[in-house]
Amino acid sequence: MGSHHQIGQYQVRLTHSNQFMKSTDFNYISPHTIKDALQILDQTEGEVKIISGGQSLMPILNYRLASPQLLMDLQGIPGLNQVNISASGTTLGARVRWVDIEAHTKLREAQPLLCAAIDHVAHYQIRNRGTVGGSLAHADPAAEMPGLAVALEGVIHLVGPKGTRRVDAHDFFLGQLSTCIASNEILMSIELPFWPKYRAWGFSEFSRRKGDFAMAGAAVWFDLDKSGAASNVHIGLIGTGEKPMRLVAAEAKLSGQRLTGHMVQDVAQECLGRMSFQSDIQASEKYRRALMVEMISKAFAQALQPLKD
Amino acid sequence: MQVKMNVNGQAFDADITPRLNLADCIRHEMHLTGTHVACEHGVCGSCTVLVNGEAVRSCLMLAVQANGQSIVTVEGLSSDEELSALQASFRKHNALQCGFCTPGFITTAHALLTKEPNCDENRVREVLSGNLCRCTGYVPIVQAVLDARVAYQKVGAH
Numbered sequence: 001m002g003s004h005h006q007i008g009q010y011q012v013r014l015t016h017s018n019q020f021m022k023s024t025d026f027n028y029i030s031p032h033t034i035k036d037a038l039q040i041l042d043q044t045e046g047e048v049k050i051i052s053g054g055q056s057l058m059p060i061l062n063y064r065l066a067s068p069q070l071l072m073d074l075q076g077i078p079g080l081n082q083v084n085i086s087a088s089g090t091t092l093g094a095r096v097r098w099v100d101i102e103a104h105t106k107l108r109e110a111q112p113l114l115c116a117a118i119d120h121v122a123h124y125q126i127r128n129r130g131t132v133g134g135s136l137a138h139a140d141p142a143a144e145m146p147g148l149a150v151a152l153e154g155v156i157h158l159v160g161p162k163g164t165r166r167v168d169a170h171d172f173f174l175g176q177l178s179t180c181i182a183s184n185e186i187l188m189s190i191e192l193p194f195w196p197k198y199r200a201w202g203f204s205e206f207s208r209r210k211g212d213f214a215m216a217g218a219a220v221w222f223d224l225d226k227s228g229a230a231s232n233v234h235i236g237l238i239g240t241g242e243k244p245m246r247l248v249a250a251e252a253k254l255s256g257q258r259l260t261g262h263m264v265q266d267v268a269q270e271c272l273g274r275m276s277f278q279s280d281i282q283a284s285e286k287y288r289r290a291l292m293v294e295m296i297s298k299a300f301a302q303a304l305q306p307l308k309d
Numbered sequence: 310m311q312v313k314m315n316v317n318g319q320a321f322d323a324d325i326t327p328r329l330n331l332a333d334c335i336r337h338e339m340h341l342t343g344t345h346v347a348c349e350h351g352v353c354g355s356c357t358v359l360v361n362g363e364a365v366r367s368c369l370m371l372a373v374q375a376n377g378q379s380i381v382t383v384e385g386l387s388s389d390e391e392l393s394a395l396q397a398s399f400r401k402h403n404a405l406q407c408g409f410c411t412p413g414f415i416t417t418a419h420a421l422l423t424k425e426p427n428c429d430e431n432r433v434r435e436v437l438s439g440n441l442c443r444c445t446g447y448v449p450i451v452q453a454v455l456d457a458r459v460a461y462q463k464v465g466a467h
Contacts, residue, residue: 021349028310028327028373051371058330058369059350071327073374099363123439124417126351128363129370210438 023061030073034159034186037072041184042161044070050186052095052134055126080133080188085110090192094133098122101132111192113201114152117144117219120203123211133187136172139179139243142213144205146173146244151219151236154192160185173243199223200230202302204295205238208282214239215283216291220299228258235299240277240292247271247296261301268296312376316341317385327373331365332356334372335382343383343412347441354440355413358382364420383412386419394460395419395453404453406444413440418454426461 031037041048046069051057060066074080080095083104090111092101101107101118108115121144122130135145136156149156149169156172158165161184169190172179181187205217217238222230233254235247250271257263272289279285313322316339323338335344335358347355349368356367359381387393392400395415405411414437421428421436428436433454434447442450 022333023328023330025326025328028371030373051374054371054374055351055366055369058371061328062330062349062368071371075374123354124421124436125354125357125364125366125439126369128360128365210435 021062024064024067026061026068027070028073029070030076032076032078034077034188037074037077037186038159038161038184040070040072041186046070048072048183050074050137052137053097053129053131054134055122055130056134056138056140074133074186083107087194089194090114091189092132092192093189094131094136094187096132098127098130102127111152111195113195113203113219113221114148114192116201116203117148117205117217120144120205120207120210120214120217126211132190136190137179137181137187139173139175139177140213141173141176141241141243141245142239144214144217144238147217147236147238148219149190150244150246151221151234152192153234154190156190157188158182158185159188164188166191169244175242178243196223200303200306202299202304204298204302206291206295216240216288216295218292218295218299220296220303222254222259222303229256230259231255235296237292240275240288249274250296259300259304261297261304264300265293265297268293272296310373310376312373314375314377315379317381321380325372327371329372330368331358331360331370331372331375331380332367334375335367335380338372341382341384345409345412347409352441353410353413354417355410357413357416357440359385359416359420362420362423364417381416383415386415395422395457398453398457399450402449402453402456404445404449405442410440410442410444414442414450414454418457422454422458422461426458428458430455 031040048070049066049068051071051073074095080093082093083096084091085106098118098121132145135143139146154169156167156169158181167180174180199221201221203219205214207214219236222233224230233251235251237245237247250267253267272292277285277288310327311324321339325334332344332346335341344358344367345355347353351366351369357364358367361379387396395418399405417440433451
């Protein structure tokens with residue numbers, strides 16, 4: 001009965017007779033050191049899944065979209081929940097939770113765009129358990145953290161049997177729910193470049209209910225020179241495409257310009273017009289495209305607002 | 310796997326299978342059926358319990374992950390004799406009809422009011438947006454939670 005197919009790293013079983021809501025059987029282990037965790041990954045035969053907050057993985061297990069033989073929990077490993085802010089940038093440990101980011105006042109100064117975006121992640125109860133590393137490893141293109149990792153040019157730190165590896169967020173995401181993490185590696189942290197105080201930024205997303213996945217979202221930032229022209233324009237898109245992406249064509253068109261609302265809207269419309277958008281029960285392709293234009297416009301309006309004051 | 314946790318102030322000790330989620334553990338192993346299970350994938354909020362004082366969805370946590378931790382379910386938020394401030398407020402405002410979602414609302418609201426007893430209506434709405442109710446239309450629930458704030462402001466407890 002049923003059929004099998006692959007979605008990203010997950011083997012999806014579709015059954016005709018019933019919908020599973022309980023996970024398959026697995027073993028569970030909660031190591032106390034990274035060294036032990038790496039050894040477990042290296043020496044275990046069969047599929048091992050790493051669980052952090054579990055707020056994306058648990059539904060996947062309950063739906064039986066994944067059926068690992070072993071679940072390895074990172075909660076017993078100390079030190080993974082650190083936030084480090086320095087002159088070179090900000091490092092967020094893999095087990096930093098959304099609620100930790102929300103409560104961290106210095107982080108809001110050091111990475112204002114990140115914090116504004118993370119305010120939109122999930123609902124109250126989920127924010128108490130969901131983690132930065134879990135969201136990055138899950139790689140849902142509709143989620144805020146992967147989108148922000150790409151928009152902010154983050155660098156992801158992975159550790160494996162041969163030591164650590166640094167991967168640009170741009171290269172880290174391979175597709176929907178798919179990353180370059182090898183089966184014997186663990187995601188340790190993400191490093192975000194230093195954020196200068198004068199940098200302009202804006203974030204806007206739309207979902208039917210706050211905390212739900214975004215139907216469209218945009219994270220933008222740029223620097224202004226003395227003449228008022230924008231440089232270093234970055235536009236990260238959330239909720240579209242196979243993986244988190246930047247709207248590179250629009251970034252190029254807007255760089256070097258004295259930005260206005262009309263200009264941003266025209267460029268966004270033109271660049272998004274060439275892209276395909278999902279069409280489903282929630283919204284048509286046309287609606288989603290128009291929504292994304294609106295989110296980009298709103299994000300730029302927010303970025304430009306303080307400059308008018 | 311052998312687990313030990315504190316549930317509503319009492320020690321709980323059991324040998325459970327790793328795939329058992331906390332919600333099912335609470336209902337089937339601890340026999341505390343006040344925690345209700347609906348969507349089982351983290352959308353509806355009806356299975357909300359407190360883990361170390363924080364509201365979490367017990368369907369999205371494995372029972373083995375709660376090993377050594379302190380759990381409070383809706384049963385732990387009131388005595389058998391009298392209604393808690395939140396319960397009384399829900400009753401006063403008719404904030405429930407069928408009552409299925411109510412334990413999730415009570416536990417979530419309790420966590421919120423314990424940490425933020427002076428929260429405003431926007432904050433209450435934002436936090437409760439993670440819980441689904443199909444009967445009330447939410448207005449009475451929001452009113453009930455706002456009305457219960459005073460009890461938490463005074464004593465910092467239910």
